[in-house]
Amino acid sequence: MKRIILLSTSIALASCASFINTHRMHAAQTKLQAARKLQQGGQWDAALEMAERMHSSVAKSIETAPTHKGPGGILVDIRPLLTGWETGPFASLKSALQKHDSHSATSAFASLRQQCMNCHAVIGKADIKLQEIP
Numbered sequence: 001m002k003r004i005i006l007l008s009t010s011i012a013l014a015s016c017a018s019f020i021n022t023h024r025m026h027a028a029q030t031k032l033q034a035a036r037k038l039q040q041g042g043q044w045d046a047a048l049e050m051a052e053r054m055h056s057s058v059a060k061s062i063e064t065a066p067t068h069k070g071p072g073g074i075l076v077d078i079r080p081l082l083t084g085w086e087t088g089p090f091a092s093l094k095s096a097l098q099k100h101d102s103h104s105a106t107s108a109f110a111s112l113r114q115q116c117m118n119c120h121a122v123i124g125k126a127d128i129k130l131q132e133i134p
């Protein structure tokens with residue numbers, strides 16, 4: 001009996017963690033669009049703050065579930081991809097926002113979104129739809 005309770009608790013916890021993750025990833029998508037809107041409206045500081053919040057949603061989601069089954073069922077540690085995403089397009093986006101550089105911000109938003117999708121592709125979820133950057 002104890003075992004059954006333990007088992008169902010861990011199943012509940014596992015599905016809960018996955019719920020939190022998809023929820024956080026959805027939040028990241030919303031914050032990405034919000035950051036772009038703020039930037040286009042010339043609210044650079046608010047855009048930067050929103051971009052940081054988007055980063056935090058992505059990072060927390062991956063911290064809680066760092067390994068995922070890729071195509072072929074192989075377990076992939078996606079933390080190095082997160083690091084690449086942080087030091088690459090996310091760093092470029094932050095710097096563009098700090099410099100109030102619209103041109104760089106536009107390309108940084110696009111390549112950041114592309115690298116969101118690259119990570120999804122690695123874990124066999126290339127079908128996850130991300131909104132275009134307007």
Ligand code: HEC
Pocket residue numbers: 018021022023025026028029032054058062065068078079081082085112113115116117119120123125128129130
């Ligand atoms: C380093 C890897 C990685 C990066 C970078 C990443 N994601 Fe994800 N994303 C995931 C994983 C893993 C899942 C699947 C979560 C799950 O099913 O538990 C996911 C799922 C999603 C989902 C689908 C949620 C659902 O309903 O299943 C959306 C939307 C999403 N991500 C948006 C984004 C956005 C927007 C970015 C960039 C700002 C981003 N992701 C960057 C790994 C990543």
